[in-house]
């Protein structure tokens with residue numbers, strides 16, 4: 024039978040199990056929206072900006088393990104997705120992004136709202152393609168979902184010219200695809216696993232390094248069993264955090280430029296580094312020639328291209344983290360490393376993470392309160408100091424999840440991603456932690472959260488600065504706060520370091536801003552008011568609450584490893 028392109032599109036979404044579509048209308052997708060109007064079983068979410076839309080799809084995908092699906096118009100609709108495509112790509116989030124396109128006969132003519140979104144996004148996504156022939160529509164959509172979710176997951180862009188949407192053609196949607204040149208790895212090389220185990224059996228100071236790949240493969244429980252079986256200490260990247268419960272005695276902490284002392288020291292002293300699902304990004308390696316320089320390195324990763332790219336490894340294993348860990352569990356044994364593990368644990372006791380310099384309410388105390396109040400929750404961060412404090416102090420286990428833009432570090436990610444996470448997990452409390460800068464980058468999504476009646480808890484750490492950059496200016500640029508004060512007025516003194524004196528205390532007033540969107544707004548200035556604010560937010564079940572925490576403007580994140588230095592040269596405070 025024949026059907027319109029738009030009908031095949033809807034059929035395809037249903038066959039792929041899509042229940043939620045993040046979509047913003049426009050001229051080149053109006054036919055698709057018209058078809059969606061009559062279709063049942065797919066909830067269409069209308070955010071207020073396409074950047075918010077794609078981060079929401081991303082939060083939905085990260086928190087559910089499903090593919091996040093976007094639909095936007097051509098030109099500006101499509102270009103507004105770009106930051107979100109790159110964000111998802113860096114953190115291996117499966118998305119399928121449908122963009123409207125001008126009719127095929129106008130492509131290349133500088134038509135109204137035409138952009139070459141495939142060309143623009145090719146380097147920041149897993150796959151991008153324009154459908155040029157109606158007969159390819161079903162196959163291309165099937166391939167897009169397959170590519171997005173298989174192997175190393177990632178975003179795929181499918182550009183849909185208007186005439187293809189309108190054209191009649193086959194109603195067939197393929198059941199399977201076979202793509203030449205794309206065969207994701209499914210097995211694990213047993214010989215390499217045995218070599219890895221043999222190196223481990225001779226190690227005196229072995230260490231696990233867990234990256235986001237373990238969380239993406241949902242292999243936390245299996246990994247925790249492996250850690251317990253071997254007795255080795257475990258450190259994580261911020262993306263790998265939570266793979267083993269953070270209160271587990273074998274867990275040491277995060278490594279990297281804001282990693283804790285024990286984790287950064289352990290990596291500098293270990294003799295075998297067993298890393299799983301990390302690509303050794305420069306934020307975790309510090310000076311590369313000094314990184315784990317005493318260690319033989321074993322590296323499991325689904326993506327062959329990530330192996331030996333930044334760090335030369337001794338034993339590469341190309342495999343999905345869960346498949347590999349299950350295989351290793353079959354043959355692994357307890358290791359005689361009790362002394363080493365205890366030594367690493369003692370460094371953690373000696374140099375605990377704490378914001379000791381500041382009096383009164385600190386992000387550390389606020390996050391501890393969040394740890395206390397929730398058993399089950401999803402925390403979404405924005406980017407900046409708020410993100411680093413969260414990754415340092417948030418407790419995670421298998422019932423508690425953390426979503427954060429780790430690879431691209433995208434400000435404005437938090438609020439919309441929290442919306443997606445809440446949509447995908449209706450019964451779970453979703454807390455968003457952001458700075459006053461990042462919150463303003465996609466603040467319009469407050470309207471979406473209110474319209475969708477989502478009980479989000481939005482915590483804004485308001486320090487009146489672009490705090491992360493201000494900290495760098497303080498530490499490495501002689502305290503010259505060049506354009507990082509968010510309350511500054513044009514008439515302010517350039518070298519002012521004391522905001523509240525000559526400018527408004529709040530800019531904006533987040534409480535009023537929340538109220539203007541019909542959400543609740545609470546301002547907290549003292550430690551004793553944190554509990555009450557969180558409880559009031561928890562009581563609301565059908566609308567978001569924004570809690571503005573007024574924190575010390577010049578609070579810093581420690582430890583910090585200055586650029587170009589080895590991890591062992593941390594500045595502690």
Ligand SMILES: Cc1ncc(C[n+]2csc(CCOP(=O)(O)OP(=O)(O)O)c2C)c(N)n1
Nearest residue numbers: 407408409432434458459460461489490491
């Ligand atoms: C879209 C985007 N623009 C700029 C940056 C650079 N940047 C990183 S952190 C930061 C400051 C964030 O300030 P705020 O949101 O107030 O959070 P805080 O660091 O104070 O917690 C900036 C500007 C970025 N990461 N993303």
